[in-house]
Amino acid sequence: xxIKYNAPTILTLTFSSVLVLMLSSTxxxxxxxxxxxxxxxxxxxxxxxxxxxxxVSHVIGHANWTHLIANFSLILLIGPIxxxxxxxxxxxxxxxxxxxxxxxLNVFLFSTSLLGASGVAFMMILLASFTNFKKGxxxxxxxLIMVLYLGRELFNSLTENTxxxxxxxxxxLCGSIFGFFRTPQTPS
Numbered sequence: 001x002x003i004k005y006n007a008p009t010i011l012t013l014t015f016s017s018v019l020v021l022m023l024s025s026t027x028x029x030x031x032x033x034x035x036x037x038x039x040x041x042x043x044x045x046x047x048x049x050x051x052x053x054x055x056v057s058h059v060i061g062h063a064n065w066t067h068l069i070a071n072f073s074l075i076l077l078i079g080p081i082x083x084x085x086x087x088x089x090x091x092x093x094x095x096x097x098x099x100x101x102x103x104x105l106n107v108f109l110f111s112t113s114l115l116g117a118s119g120v121a122f123m124m125i126l127l128a129s130f131t132n133f134k135k136g137x138x139x140x141x142x143x144l145i146m147v148l149y150l151g152r153e154l155f156n157s158l159t160e161n162t163x164x165x166x167x168x169x170x171x172x173l174c175g176s177i178f179g180f181f182r183t184p185q186t187p188s
Contacts, residue, residue: 007080020062036115038103039051055104061115098174106166118171129142129145133179
Protein backbone atom coordinates (compact mmCIF):
# COMPACT_ATOMS: atom_id res chain seq x y z
CA UNK A 1 0.00 0.00 0.00
CA UNK A 2 1.19 3.49 -0.86
CA ILE A 3 -0.28 6.93 -0.40
CA LYS A 4 -1.30 8.56 -3.68
CA TYR A 5 -1.47 12.30 -4.40
CA ASN A 6 -4.88 11.59 -5.93
CA ALA A 7 -6.28 15.10 -6.44
CA PRO A 8 -3.36 17.44 -7.21
CA THR A 9 -5.39 20.63 -7.54
CA ILE A 10 -7.32 20.10 -4.30
CA LEU A 11 -4.35 18.82 -2.31
CA THR A 12 -2.08 21.65 -3.49
CA LEU A 13 -4.74 24.21 -2.54
CA THR A 14 -5.13 22.54 0.86
CA PHE A 15 -1.42 22.29 1.64
CA SER A 16 -0.82 25.88 0.43
CA SER A 17 -3.54 27.15 2.76
CA VAL A 18 -2.15 25.18 5.71
CA LEU A 19 1.37 26.48 5.01
CA VAL A 20 0.22 30.10 4.78
CA LEU A 21 -1.72 29.84 8.04
CA MET A 22 1.21 28.14 9.79
CA LEU A 23 3.64 30.83 8.61
CA SER A 24 1.32 33.72 9.47
CA SER A 25 0.60 32.19 12.89
CA THR A 26 4.29 31.88 13.75
CA UNK A 27 7.06 33.49 11.71
CA UNK A 28 5.32 36.02 9.44
CA UNK A 29 2.32 37.57 11.22
CA UNK A 30 1.51 40.01 8.39
CA UNK A 31 1.73 37.42 5.59
CA UNK A 32 -2.00 36.72 5.31
CA UNK A 33 -2.99 40.37 5.48
CA UNK A 34 -0.34 41.40 2.92
CA UNK A 35 -0.68 38.65 0.31
CA UNK A 36 -3.81 36.59 1.00
CA UNK A 37 -6.57 39.07 1.86
CA UNK A 38 -8.44 41.27 -0.64
CA UNK A 39 -8.84 44.81 0.65
CA UNK A 40 -12.34 46.19 0.48
CA UNK A 41 -13.63 49.22 -1.39
CA UNK A 42 -11.36 52.18 -0.75
CA UNK A 43 -8.48 49.99 0.44
CA UNK A 44 -7.50 48.58 -2.93
CA UNK A 45 -4.53 50.46 -4.38
CA UNK A 46 -4.32 49.89 -8.13
CA UNK A 47 -0.59 50.71 -8.01
CA UNK A 48 0.22 47.91 -5.52
CA UNK A 49 1.07 44.55 -7.10
CA UNK A 50 0.09 42.85 -3.82
CA UNK A 51 -3.50 44.01 -4.22
CA UNK A 52 -3.70 42.50 -7.70
CA UNK A 53 -2.32 39.18 -6.45
CA UNK A 54 -4.86 39.05 -3.60
CA UNK A 55 -7.75 39.15 -6.07
CA VAL A 56 -7.05 35.43 -6.51
CA SER A 57 -4.76 34.45 -3.63
CA HIS A 58 -7.34 35.33 -0.96
CA VAL A 59 -8.72 31.78 -1.21
CA ILE A 60 -5.45 30.52 0.33
CA GLY A 61 -5.55 32.84 3.35
CA HIS A 62 -7.63 32.01 6.43
CA ALA A 63 -8.26 33.87 9.66
CA ASN A 64 -7.60 30.87 11.93
CA TRP A 65 -7.61 27.07 12.09
CA THR A 66 -11.38 26.88 12.64
CA HIS A 67 -11.94 28.91 9.47
CA LEU A 68 -9.54 26.73 7.46
CA ILE A 69 -10.97 23.43 8.76
CA ALA A 70 -14.55 24.54 8.04
CA ASN A 71 -13.67 25.31 4.42
CA PHE A 72 -11.45 22.34 3.72
CA SER A 73 -13.67 19.73 5.32
CA LEU A 74 -16.05 20.47 2.42
CA ILE A 75 -13.37 21.02 -0.22
CA LEU A 76 -11.54 17.79 0.62
CA LEU A 77 -14.81 15.86 0.55
CA ILE A 78 -16.22 17.21 -2.72
CA GLY A 79 -13.10 18.43 -4.55
CA PRO A 80 -11.50 15.10 -5.46
CA ILE A 81 -14.77 13.88 -6.97
CA UNK A 82 -15.03 17.05 -9.07
CA UNK A 83 -11.36 16.87 -10.01
CA UNK A 84 -11.84 13.33 -11.28
CA UNK A 85 -14.98 14.35 -13.17
CA UNK A 86 -13.71 17.57 -14.77
CA UNK A 87 -9.93 17.14 -14.65
CA UNK A 88 -7.29 18.90 -12.57
CA UNK A 89 -6.70 21.78 -14.96
CA UNK A 90 -10.40 22.51 -15.50
CA UNK A 91 -11.05 22.49 -11.74
CA UNK A 92 -8.08 24.80 -11.19
CA UNK A 93 -9.54 27.14 -13.80
CA UNK A 94 -12.94 27.09 -12.05
CA UNK A 95 -11.28 27.83 -8.68
CA UNK A 96 -9.30 30.69 -10.28
CA UNK A 97 -12.39 32.21 -11.90
CA UNK A 98 -14.44 31.91 -8.69
CA UNK A 99 -11.63 33.53 -6.67
CA UNK A 100 -11.22 36.34 -9.20
CA UNK A 101 -14.94 37.09 -9.45
CA UNK A 102 -15.43 37.17 -5.66
CA UNK A 103 -12.26 39.22 -5.22
CA UNK A 104 -13.12 41.84 -7.85
CA LEU A 105 -16.73 42.18 -6.68
CA ASN A 106 -15.58 42.56 -3.08
CA VAL A 107 -13.25 45.41 -4.07
CA PHE A 108 -16.05 47.28 -5.81
CA LEU A 109 -18.99 46.50 -3.51
CA PHE A 110 -17.79 46.09 0.08
CA SER A 111 -15.58 48.06 2.45
CA THR A 112 -14.54 44.93 4.36
CA SER A 113 -11.61 42.70 3.43
CA LEU A 114 -12.12 39.17 2.11
CA LEU A 115 -10.16 35.99 2.74
CA GLY A 116 -10.77 32.26 2.75
CA ALA A 117 -11.91 29.50 0.43
CA SER A 118 -15.60 29.47 1.33
CA GLY A 119 -16.60 30.84 -2.07
CA VAL A 120 -14.70 27.95 -3.65
CA ALA A 121 -16.40 25.50 -1.27
CA PHE A 122 -19.82 26.81 -2.30
CA MET A 123 -18.84 26.66 -5.96
CA MET A 124 -18.02 23.00 -5.46
CA ILE A 125 -21.25 22.27 -3.58
CA LEU A 126 -23.39 23.63 -6.41
CA LEU A 127 -21.20 22.10 -9.12
CA ALA A 128 -21.46 18.68 -7.44
CA SER A 129 -25.25 18.82 -7.69
CA PHE A 130 -24.86 18.52 -11.49
CA THR A 131 -23.49 14.97 -11.49
CA ASN A 132 -26.41 13.57 -13.51
CA PHE A 133 -27.00 16.66 -15.65
CA LYS A 134 -28.36 16.19 -19.17
CA LYS A 135 -29.05 18.95 -21.70
CA GLY A 136 -32.62 20.22 -21.47
CA UNK A 137 -33.00 19.14 -17.84
CA UNK A 138 -32.45 20.84 -14.51
CA UNK A 139 -31.50 18.39 -11.75
CA UNK A 140 -33.84 18.49 -8.76
CA UNK A 141 -30.76 18.08 -6.54
CA UNK A 142 -29.45 21.37 -7.94
CA UNK A 143 -32.71 23.16 -7.11
CA LEU A 144 -32.77 21.76 -3.58
CA ILE A 145 -29.11 22.58 -2.93
CA MET A 146 -29.66 26.08 -4.34
CA VAL A 147 -32.65 26.65 -2.05
CA LEU A 148 -30.98 25.17 1.03
CA TYR A 149 -27.47 26.58 0.77
CA LEU A 150 -28.04 29.89 -0.96
CA GLY A 151 -31.31 30.47 0.90
CA ARG A 152 -29.45 30.01 4.18
CA GLU A 153 -26.75 32.45 3.05
CA LEU A 154 -29.32 35.08 2.07
CA PHE A 155 -30.97 34.67 5.47
CA ASN A 156 -27.61 34.81 7.29
CA SER A 157 -26.63 37.96 5.40
CA LEU A 158 -29.32 39.79 7.38
CA THR A 159 -27.45 39.16 10.64
CA GLU A 160 -24.33 40.95 11.80
CA ASN A 161 -21.28 38.65 11.64
CA THR A 162 -17.78 38.39 10.19
CA UNK A 163 -18.74 35.87 7.49
CA UNK A 164 -18.91 36.91 3.85
CA UNK A 165 -22.21 35.39 2.78
CA UNK A 166 -21.67 37.37 -0.42
CA UNK A 167 -18.63 35.22 -1.30
CA UNK A 168 -20.67 32.09 -0.59
CA UNK A 169 -23.49 33.25 -2.86
CA UNK A 170 -21.14 34.31 -5.68
CA UNK A 171 -19.23 31.03 -5.35
CA UNK A 172 -22.51 29.12 -5.58
CA LEU A 173 -23.55 31.10 -8.65
CA CYS A 174 -20.17 30.36 -10.28
CA GLY A 175 -20.65 26.64 -9.53
CA SER A 176 -24.12 26.79 -11.07
CA ILE A 177 -22.82 28.41 -14.23
CA PHE A 178 -19.97 25.90 -14.47
CA GLY A 179 -22.46 23.06 -13.96
CA PHE A 180 -24.60 24.21 -16.87
CA PHE A 181 -21.79 25.07 -19.27
CA ARG A 182 -18.74 22.92 -18.42
CA THR A 183 -18.55 19.48 -19.93
CA PRO A 184 -17.08 16.79 -17.72
CA GLN A 185 -14.11 14.96 -19.17
CA THR A 186 -14.83 11.58 -20.68
CA PRO A 187 -13.89 8.66 -18.44
CA SER A 188 -10.72 6.88 -19.42
